[in-house]
Amino acid sequence: MYISDFRYHRPQTLAEAVALLETSRDGVLLAGGTDLLVDLKQGKRFHEDVISLTRIEELHSIELHGDSLVIGAAVTHNQLIHSPLIRQSCFAISEAAATIGTEQIRNTATVGGNLCTAASCADTAPILIALEARVELIGGRGRRTLALANLFVDHRRTALEKCEILSRIIVPVPPAGTGAAFEKFGLRQAANISVASVAVMVRVVDQRCERASFVMGAVAPTPRISGKAAGLVEGRPVSQVSEGSELLERVARAVADDAAPLDDIRGSAAFRREVTATLARRAFEKALSRAVTGVAEGQAGR
Amino acid sequence: MAKNQRDKDVETTESTGLSRRGFLTRVGVGAVSVAAAKSATAQPTSRAQALPATELSRITLNINGRQRQVLVEPRWTLSHVLREELGLTGTKVGCDRGECGACTILMNGVPRYSCLTLAVEAEGVEIVTVEGLMDRENLGPTQEAFLTEDAFQCGYCTSGQIMAVEGLVRNNPDPSVDDIRTGVSGNLCRCGAYAHIFAAAQRAAAERQGVGGES
Ligand SMILES: Cc1cc2nc3c(=O)[nH]c(=O)nc-3n(C[C@H](O)[C@H](O)[C@H](O)COP(=O)(O)OP(=O)(O)OC[C@H]3O[C@@H](n4cnc5c(N)ncnc54)[C@H](O)[C@@H]3O)c2cc1C
Ligand code: FES
Ligand code: FES
Numbered sequence: 001m002y003i004s005d006f007r008y009h010r011p012q013t014l015a016e017a018v019a020l021l022e023t024s025r026d027g028v029l030l031a032g033g034t035d036l037l038v039d040l041k042q043g044k045r046f047h048e049d050v051i052s053l054t055r056i057e058e059l060h061s062i063e064l065h066g067d068s069l070v071i072g073a074a075v076t077h078n079q080l081i082h083s084p085l086i087r088q089s090c091f092a093i094s095e096a097a098a099t100i101g102t103e104q105i106r107n108t109a110t111v112g113g114n115l116c117t118a119a120s121c122a123d124t125a126p127i128l129i130a131l132e133a134r135v136e137l138i139g140g141r142g143r144r145t146l147a148l149a150n151l152f153v154d155h156r157r158t159a160l161e162k163c164e165i166l167s168r169i170i171v172p173v174p175p176a177g178t179g180a181a182f183e184k185f186g187l188r189q190a191a192n193i194s195v196a197s198v199a200v201m202v203r204v205v206d207q208r209c210e211r212a213s214f215v216m217g218a219v220a221p222t223p224r225i226s227g228k229a230a231g232l233v234e235g236r237p238v239s240q241v242s243e244g245s246e247l248l249e250r251v252a253r254a255v256a257d258d259a260a261p262l263d264d265i266r267g268s269a270a271f272r273r274e275v276t277a278t279l280a281r282r283a284f285e286k287a288l289s290r291a292v293t294g295v296a297e298g299q300a301g302r
Numbered sequence: 303m304a305k306n307q308r309d310k311d312v313e314t315t316e317s318t319g320l321s322r323r324g325f326l327t328r329v330g331v332g333a334v335s336v337a338a339a340k341s342a343t344a345q346p347t348s349r350a351q352a353l354p355a356t357e358l359s360r361i362t363l364n365i366n367g368r369q370r371q372v373l374v375e376p377r378w379t380l381s382h383v384l385r386e387e388l389g390l391t392g393t394k395v396g397c398d399r400g401e402c403g404a405c406t407i408l409m410n411g412v413p414r415y416s417c418l419t420l421a422v423e424a425e426g427v428e429i430v431t432v433e434g435l436m437d438r439e440n441l442g443p444t445q446e447a448f449l450t451e452d453a454f455q456c457g458y459c460t461s462g463q464i465m466a467v468e469g470l471v472r473n474n475p476d477p478s479v480d481d482i483r484t485g486v487s488g489n490l491c492r493c494g495a496y497a498h499i500f501a502a503a504q505r506a507a508a509e510r511q512g513v514g515g516e517s
Binding site for chain 1: 350351352353354355356375376377378379398399400401403406409412413414415418419420422423466469470483484485486487488489
């Protein structure tokens with residue numbers, strides 16, 4: 001397939017990459033390229049300058065800094081899946097990454113690319129938002145951080161300024177008693193684009209749900225937080241929201257009510273809403289059980 | 303949470319060099335990055351490499367253990383360069399957009415789509431194509447397993463399937479049936495030879511462990 005001409009740049013530092021963005025008329029960053037190259041091949045976008053992130057070393061590491069997990073923007077989905085640090089401290093991130101694309105895609109595509117494409121169905125966004133992640137953006141005027149939830153402005157639109165780079169994702173390591181989970185529904189098992197997805201985080205202190213967060217994907221132009229559902233759960237004893245409870249049913253409906261789904265080729269709005277309720281229930285049950293037992297099944301991994 | 307809030311704890315990040323199945327096999331990229339993050343407004347230096355849009359540039363690709371110098375345009379994909387510039391036509395192109403897996407190769411030991419990778423991005427990476435599994439004129443064990451299990455019909459998807467299985471068994475010596483399904487889930491077979499492909503993957507894993515051959 002034809003790709004039109006571009007200059008190719010391979011900076012080795014973020015400073016060089018920012019300077020290249022500033023001097024180029026329409027420079028674009030290239031991470032894994034699984035979104036960008038498809039767009040270039042389909043003639044959806046043209047760029048005079050393509051700026052590769054592959055040689056900027058700091059974008060590729062996963063580290064623990066104090067009580068924050070710091071994930072470089074160019075970390076691939078398979079790195080998220082296999083990282084012992086992530087599996088131990090935030091297993092649900094690995095769980096979400098494992099639902100993305102295919103083996104070849106997961107070896108190539110990056111978490112930063114996933115967030116910056118900002119497709120409504122981006123599968124890393126809901127869980128990272130539920131875990132209260134922040135993102136660091138670096139541009140000509142220096143660096144700033146913002147809550148990941150505020151990065152998303154609209155379907156495929158972010159709060160990034162023209163010459164800004166998302167450098168890393170900062171996830172506070174959840175304290176003991178926290179459980180999180182991600183559930184997604186798609187039309188097949190692999191290369192499976194989300195029809196709807198729900199991430200849940202819940203923190204249990206003294207058998208009470210002290211804090212909860214419900215974040216949906218693919219059912220609104222941006223990832224969507226259900227404040228209503230969190231309000232129903234927070235302050236309740238665990239026993240009231242356990243499996244099969246009437247309250248859990250209301251929570252699941254509250255999540256679905258907060259969705260703003262569209263009809264498209266993957267499903268009608270009404271279907272998406274139904275699926276969202278089911279996913280919310282499942283994700284909450286899983287997150288709560290992880291919070292209570294402190295174990296996430298499959299956590300040990302390979 | 304306030305926008306623009308500065309995050310003090312992360313200002314002093316140092317890279318611990320956690321392994322990332324790495325791209326960075328080339329020299330000269332170590333310590334500079336940390337300093338750069340602290341002065342994001344610094345001017346670019348000559349370390350940034352740039353290749354012009356409309357001319358051919360010489361790059362070096364490490365393919366099947368050989369360093370190959372090749373003239374490329376930045377916009378050329380790796381699948382194009384392998385097939386059209388280097389004559390390595392074992393790698394096939396089906397969809398040319400990351401959906402079918404026919405173009406699968408190994409990059410630093412893991413399967414990737416060569417149609418969704420620019421050739422210039424593959425500099426410094428160890429590339430293995432289906433030709434690289436041969437031992438002179440003899441088939442390698444994974445190729446042999448596909449032959450023994452009759453794991454193809456038209457054969458168009460086969461080199462991609464073989465490379466996906468090769469990547470799987472290199473990283474997971476004893477894959478379960480689920481691991482195999484996941485491992486080849488990025489490879490479509492229009493002829494529907496899946497059952498035989500799964501059997502070939504099991505055989506390939508067993509061969510590598512030195513227990514295959516019979517049955
Ligand atoms: C077959 C197939 C299946 C897929 N399945 C899924 C799926 O199941 N779930 C899912 O969520 N996605 C899926 N995707 C989409 C895609 O793979 C992901 O969104 C991926 O994470 C994008 O990352 P990338 O590194 O390839 O991005 P790229 O294509 O390199 O970049 C994407 C965009 O983000 C910008 N960008 C990249 N990095 C940065 C940065 N650090 N700072 C600022 N801007 C940046 C780029 O300029 C570009 O505009 C699929 C894609 C394919 C081809
Ligand atoms: S040709 Fe590359 S995935 Fe189809
Ligand atoms: S053997 Fe024909 S496509 Fe797989």
